[in-house]
Amino acid sequence: MIASAGALKTLVFVLDLGGTFVFALSGALAGVKRGLDFFGIVVLSFAAASSGGIARDLLIGATPPAAISDWRYLVVALFAGTMTFFWHAAIEKVHDSVLVFDAAGLALFAVAGTQKALAFDLNPVMAAVLGMVTGIGGGIVRDVLLNEVPAVLRAEIYAVAALAGAMVVVVGYLLSLPTTAVALVGAFLCFAIRMLALRRKWQLPRVPRGR
Amino acid sequence: MIASAGALKTLVFVLDLGGTFVFALSGALAGVKRGLDFFGIVVLSFAAASSGGIARDLLIGATPPAAISDWRYLVVALFAGTMTFFWHAAIEKVHDSVLVFDAAGLALFAVAGTQKALAFDLNPVMAAVLGMVTGIGGGIVRDVLLNEVPAVLRAEIYAVAALAGAMVVVVGYLLSLPTTAVALVGAFLCFAIRMLALRRKWQLPRVPRGR
Amino acid sequence: MIASAGALKTLVFVLDLGGTFVFALSGALAGVKRGLDFFGIVVLSFAAASSGGIARDLLIGATPPAAISDWRYLVVALFAGTMTFFWHAAIEKVHDSVLVFDAAGLALFAVAGTQKALAFDLNPVMAAVLGMVTGIGGGIVRDVLLNEVPAVLRAEIYAVAALAGAMVVVVGYLLSLPTTAVALVGAFLCFAIRMLALRRKWQLPRVPRGR
Numbered sequence: 001m002i003a004s005a006g007a008l009k010t011l012v013f014v015l016d017l018g019g020t021f022v023f024a025l026s027g028a029l030a031g032v033k034r035g036l037d038f039f040g041i042v043v044l045s046f047a048a049a050s051s052g053g054i055a056r057d058l059l060i061g062a063t064p065p066a067a068i069s070d071w072r073y074l075v076v077a078l079f080a081g082t083m084t085f086f087w088h089a090a091i092e093k094v095h096d097s098v099l100v101f102d103a104a105g106l107a108l109f110a111v112a113g114t115q116k117a118l119a120f121d122l123n124p125v126m127a128a129v130l131g132m133v134t135g136i137g138g139g140i141v142r143d144v145l146l147n148e149v150p151a152v153l154r155a156e157i158y159a160v161a162a163l164a165g166a167m168v169v170v171v172g173y174l175l176s177l178p179t180t181a182v183a184l185v186g187a188f189l190c191f192a193i194r195m196l197a198l199r200r201k202w203q204l205p206r207v208p209r210g211r
Numbered sequence: 212m213i214a215s216a217g218a219l220k221t222l223v224f225v226l227d228l229g230g231t232f233v234f235a236l237s238g239a240l241a242g243v244k245r246g247l248d249f250f251g252i253v254v255l256s257f258a259a260a261s262s263g264g265i266a267r268d269l270l271i272g273a274t275p276p277a278a279i280s281d282w283r284y285l286v287v288a289l290f291a292g293t294m295t296f297f298w299h300a301a302i303e304k305v306h307d308s309v310l311v312f313d314a315a316g317l318a319l320f321a322v323a324g325t326q327k328a329l330a331f332d333l334n335p336v337m338a339a340v341l342g343m344v345t346g347i348g349g350g351i352v353r354d355v356l357l358n359e360v361p362a363v364l365r366a367e368i369y370a371v372a373a374l375a376g377a378m379v380v381v382v383g384y385l386l387s388l389p390t391t392a393v394a395l396v397g398a399f400l401c402f403a404i405r406m407l408a409l410r411r412k413w414q415l416p417r418v419p420r421g422r
Numbered sequence: 423m424i425a426s427a428g429a430l431k432t433l434v435f436v437l438d439l440g441g442t443f444v445f446a447l448s449g450a451l452a453g454v455k456r457g458l459d460f461f462g463i464v465v466l467s468f469a470a471a472s473s474g475g476i477a478r479d480l481l482i483g484a485t486p487p488a489a490i491s492d493w494r495y496l497v498v499a500l501f502a503g504t505m506t507f508f509w510h511a512a513i514e515k516v517h518d519s520v521l522v523f524d525a526a527g528l529a530l531f532a533v534a535g536t537q538k539a540l541a542f543d544l545n546p547v548m549a550a551v552l553g554m555v556t557g558i559g560g561g562i563v564r565d566v567l568l569n570e571v572p573a574v575l576r577a578e579i580y581a582v583a584a585l586a587g588a589m590v591v592v593v594g595y596l597l598s599l600p601t602t603a604v605a606l607v608g609a610f611l612c613f614a615i616r617m618l619a620l621r622r623k624w625q626l627p628r629v630p631r632g633r
Contacts, residue, residue, distance in 0.1 A: 031575070032629045034571065035576070035628060035629070036571075036575050036576055036628070037575070037576060037625065037626035037627065037628045038626045038627050038628070039574075039575065039581050039582060039626050040572075040574075040575030040576055041629075043575055043581075044575070054481070058269060058274070058480060058481075059265070059269075059274065059275055059276060059279050060274065060275050060279075061274030061275060063480070063481065063482065063483030064481055064482050064483060064542075064544060064548075065481060068481050068482075068544070068548050068551075068552070069544065069545065069548065070545075070548075071545055071547040071548055074547065074548065074551065085629060088629060120275075122275060122279070122280065123280065123281075123282055125282040125285065126275075126279050126280065126281075126282050126285065129279075129285065130279070140356075144355060144356065144566060145562075145566065145571065145572060145575065146571060147358060147569060147570060147571045148358060149245065149247075149356065149357055149358045150251075150356060152250075152251070153242070153247050153248070153250070153251030153254055153255070153356065154246070154247055154248060154251055159250050159254075160250060203248065204248035204249045204250050205248065205249050206246060206247070206248045206249070207243045207246070207252075207296060207299060269480060269485070270476070270480075270485065270486055270487060270490050271485065271486050271490075272485030272486060331486075333486060333490070333491065334491065334492075334493055336493040336496065337486075337490050337491065337493050337496065340490075340496065341490070351567075355566060355567065358569060359569060360456065360458075360567065360568055360569045361462075361567060363461075363462070364453070364458050364459070364461070364462030364465055364466070364567065365457070365458055365459060365462055370461050370465075371461060414459065415459035415460045415461050416459065416460050417457060417458070417459045417460070418454045418457070418463075418507060418510060
């Protein structure tokens, strides 16, 4: 049992750094496309990977945020940024795989973010919202820095997938279900919705523009 | 006396949610105009309604911010966003009434924001500034998310009205005048300046562009 | 010794307000160029001067941030904004001198920001990053408010100079070297790199755009 708890902790840690890495790639690729210099690309990497978690931690009063107190997130972002700077063409070729990892990162961030917000005694509704913010905040800051309307506000089922996963965690918490099982279900639900939305090009409804 | 204190509390609460609602409408309408999807419109609603108060609370160290710890603000923003999604044409027809409510929301937010900053022992000058930030912060975040230079920086008497109301609260605090009366005067002053500025198209001076 | 400590404190204070003033000028000039009104120009002044320090203080949990709890930063920004509003042509004529002061402000902010982060027990790597953020954060917020991709992400040796100065402070801290001497070396290094980069038009590498 102790061994499995240790294994789980290791798994979560690996997934956390993995999610950070994939989100950092998305920031770095966007920076390359906009012609940023090396420093700008690394900043975009770190911002895309960490802004969601930083926003959550500031809002729940958990200062300094994990991404600031632990230097490993910076190293991962630096690594992703450097890789992208030199091999962006190769990374874009495996774009579809990146999207899979991105969905996994989203699932992990949404679930872990919700758990942290609940641990800080936030009310359940807002804990789910902050879980979603953990997942989508990085992409929003990335797009604002690049002077674009955040993609997550315009199209695609992305935030909704994060919110669904976060809500599973909240419902499990309210029903006192076992944490790990609930987290796995929430993460799986988020991942599945996101992957299906990508495959089938699901979109949320918009108001017709030609008003 | 107790009854009237209760009535006042109810009044402030109603006004607070009312201000939140009207600010949320402004965010949602802006989102509809820019072709955001349903989720984006709701995010804009919440951001426009709550960012000013969230910024104030983060800056004075009141975490988690009221708009995060209390789920009712989210519900109001969700309601405003949904309404706007379906009936934006009707809402735009009553645009002039919306501006009146917006001025009322601004007055309330500026006064209440200043009071909260004073309660957290901020020095009076900066308390007035944070009161103003409470009033104008939402509009700034709304415009940044939509990739526009914030309207409040470009034209119109808007921030100045908020600042005037906030300063009344600060002066009353320094002179130990009765809180409620001072708040009413501050709110009225802000509302009056804003309405007059709208009617008479007052603007702040700019540097001539043809330099 | 006490006298020299007092003199040093005065020097740091003068430099701090001086750096604030020069950064505020950069914000105000950018605001004038984009046709903001008087209020917008003052907001840009304050944002450019204080956002870096505010971000650092929020991230390390030092609320309220110094720029909010001390009204003198606001007064300096107000003064810079007003000056620029009336005499922007004259200020632009001395643009080269402004760049020298800007480099001095950057050096001071980076060093002082790193020291503050270390004093709040941040790990050394991230303390250097936050020192850099103190120096470059204001320019980033200024550019985002003006709807531009932050200049610091696109070109020029600016952040790197700040990071170099910050790293000197961290290394000195780890080796327990005398604080004042280390701060002077760090500030000088940052200033020198920035001035050289300006003179020789040094730039960081970019990915070629014609991919």
